[in-house]
Amino acid sequence: MQAGRYLQQRLKSFKYAFQGIIAFLRSEPHARIHAVATVLVVAAGFYYRLSANQWIAILIVTGMVWVTEMLNTVVEKIMDHLSPEYHPRVKWIKDVAAGAVLISALIAVITGAVIFIPILC
Numbered sequence: 618m619q620a621g622r623y624l625q626q627r628l629k630s631f632k633y634a635f636q637g638i639i640a641f642l643r644s645e646p647h648a649r650i651h652a653v654a655t656v657l658v659v660a661a662g663f664y665y666r667l668s669a670n671q672w673i674a675i676l677i678v679t680g681m682v683w684v685t686e687m688l689n690t691v692v693e694k695i696m697d698h699l700s701p702e703y704h705p706r707v708k709w710i711k712d713v714a715a716g717a718v719l720i721s722a723l724i725a726v727i728t729g730a731v732i733f734i735p736i737l738c
């Protein structure tokens with residue numbers, strides 16, 4: 618009985634998490650750009666038969682970009698909700714969150730270049 622209830626709760630949590638991913642994809646144009654980029658990179662990975670290590674690198678940096686972008690969006694929404702008017706502290710919070718996205722995107726681009734440039738040249 619207890620185990621059944623526990624499992625039901627976990628399944629509900631998964632459902633809410635999936636609803637969050639769908640909400641993010643629906644409402645954020647950035648998310649759709651990431652989705653297209655992810656599909657292209659994965660297709661290129663299969664086409665060029667990447668090694669296991671190359672796949673691991675691609676998956677880690679791709680995941681990093683998605684996670685930082687989603688958390689950055691959450692930070693923006695929280696701040697817009699709590700403090701819609703201009704405030705230097707809000708600027709700091711949003712800029713640092715955007716900086717996290719920029720770092721993950723730069724690392725992803727560099728990793729992609731390290732993997733795909735030797736294959737293409």
Ligand SMILES: Nc1ncnc2c1ncn2[C@@H]1O[C@H](COP(=O)(O)OP(=O)(O)OP(=O)(O)O)[C@@H](O)[C@H]1O
Pocket residue numbers: 693700701702703704705707708709711712715
């Ligand atoms: N309430 C605010 N107070 C101070 N600065 C803000 C505020 N809102 C936005 N900013 C500044 O504007 C920048 C962009 O904020 P915004 O919330 O529009 O994000 P964005 O990157 O344009 O996101 P999106 O494109 O998803 O709307 C922030 O990084 C910050 O420098």
